[in-house]
Amino acid sequence: MMEAHEGLEAQIDYWRGYVARSRAISPADLDELEDHLREQIAERRAGGLDEDESFLVAIKRMGNLDAVSREFAREHSERLWKQLVLLPEDPAAAGVPPWRELAVVLSLAVGAGLALKAGLTWLGGDEVLLRNAGLLVFPFLAAYFAWKRRLTVRLLLALAVPFAALAVVLNAYPFAAEGSTGLLAALHAPVLLWLLAGVAYVGGRWRSDGRRMDFVRFTGELAIYFTLLGLGGGVLIGLTAAVLQLVGLDLEPAMEAWILPFAIPGALVVAAWLVEAKQDVIENIAPVLTRIFTPLTIAMLLAMLVVLTTAGGLIDVDRGLLILMNAVLVLVLCLLLYALSAREPLAPAGIFDVLQLVLLVSALAVDAVMLTAMLARIAEFGSSPNKIAALGLNLLLLVHLLWAAWLSAGFLRGRRRFAVLERWQTRYLPVYGLWAAVVVFVFPPVFTFA
Structure with missing residues (x-):
């Protein structure tokens, strides 16, 4: 029992x-x-x-x-x-014919490419396109989930309302040209869109810890497949361009005008389909990837910690370095979540769980140094939208990593079940969405759209 x-x-x-x-x-x-x-x-x-x-x-x-x-x-x-379990052993595999699903996926991939191409043609300026790129592609990915999960009209309307609100804000706010709040809104809008995609993916069961972890796993697997498609497509395009160049033809104009606008969003939709179709294949790859990259990431964090602590005064630390370190911490968090999603929940604690705790402690040390540097810069030079947004993200990461390390240590000592650590990860994810919503909706008017 x-x-x-x-x-x-x-x-x-x-x-x-x-x-x-x-x-x-x-x-x-x-x-x-x-x-x-x-x-x-x-x-x-x-x-x-x-x-x-x-x-x-x-x-x-x-x-x-x-x-x-x-x-x-x-x-x-x-x-x-x-x-x-005393049932017969001949299950009938029900489902959609493969050719029909492939037709739906290819249609949505082409539609996403057409939408992005239309955005490149009709939207004026790189800043406007950057703010709207996610809005152009998201409906097609959400449409695939809606078709795959057979979402109800009520849930579709519930997704459409925040999507429409985000679209209005990103295009109605009077952002200053090359301003900080416009760029921050463009960078944080995909977080909100991805959370909406998560609601579609789990069929509206966002309160289920297991379904949220399914979406975390899906996100990691999607990144793998999208990267593989990108690498393979890059090789094919490079070879084609080299052959055409030998006969005096230049592929670059067509690549910028047509190939990339269709390839990037199309690959995202196709990658989502591949994850759904080949889940058991990726499950064999995921544990291997996490076991390879976890020790490598620990070494990278320790090296960065040495650089940060020996770089002189924290006020003098280059702003670009702090931005890169933020990106590294987000990447570490993604690796941690993916590693947890790939782990067998019932397995006992082992050496890899020890490495996970070392990864958490290393990330916490780097985050503490970064927070000190940010607070020192704010005290010396004053606040700005970029500094407040970065500070808020680092505080969220600190809480997330700190409690995860505490729960992980308890699991290693046999005082907590792995499910407790897993639930903490999935239940904390909406906090990042709330912060992204604050940056997109609240920051621009507070900082006068500068």
Whole structure:
């Protein structure tokens, strides 16, 4: 029997994470199965069973997860599941025909390219295009999630309202030319758009820790596939340009006017489709990548810490270096989240978890030095939109990393379950969205759109 302190939501998250690995179960089917599971649990609870009993009986009565549930029971023999999985072994793989999904994905990819191309043609100025680039591409990625997850009209409207508000603000605010607030709004708007994409991805179940972690995993895998597509496309374009150059033709005008505007947003949509179609392949790659880059990132952070502490007075630290260090800390956070999403939740603590704690402590040390340098610069030269935005982000990172390190240490000492550390990561993510909303909506009028 499961330990009493494991809550019902944790059990459902374990179940969902395992079932999601099956090729036969599409994300839309999984959402429907989870709804059915919850209904079964609610009926059992109304009949007087406790949470564990209701969950186990509901699993037994799920008619679409026979082979998957049996395999789960074999791998997790310490649980009671194996006693209740007594269904046949011939599941019918329901889902959309591959050719139809491919047609939808290619149509959306072309649509995203056309939208960005139209933006390049009709929007005046690089600043305006930078603020609107995410707005042009996001609807097509969200449309894929909406089609894949079969989102309701109510949820689509709930996504459309903040999207429209963001579009109005980015285009109606009288941003000064080459001003700081306009650039900050352009840099933070994608954070809000990506959180909206996350709501679409999880089918509106943003309160579920497991579904939020699914989106974290999806984001990491999307970055991998997008990078691979970019590298492969870059090689093909380079070879094509070299061949054409030999016969006196220049590919650069066509590349700037047509190829890149279609390739970049199109690759994003295609990468999202590949992640959905090849989840089990990436799951084999993800642990390897995190184990390679975690020690390398620790070495990089320690080297940067030495540079920062030996660079002289903190006031004299170059502003460009502080900006780069902010980017490094965000990258470290992304690596940490992806590593946690790739970890088997039920596995005991090991050497890699020790490395994760070392990574957290190293990042905390770098963040503390950066905060000291920022406060010193503000005290010496005064505040500005850029400094306040950077300071706010670093404070958020400090809280996030500090509590994650505390929970990680507790997990290594056997005083906390891994699920507690995982929940902290996913529940803190909306805080970054709130801060991004403040920078986009509040900073411009407060700093007179400068």
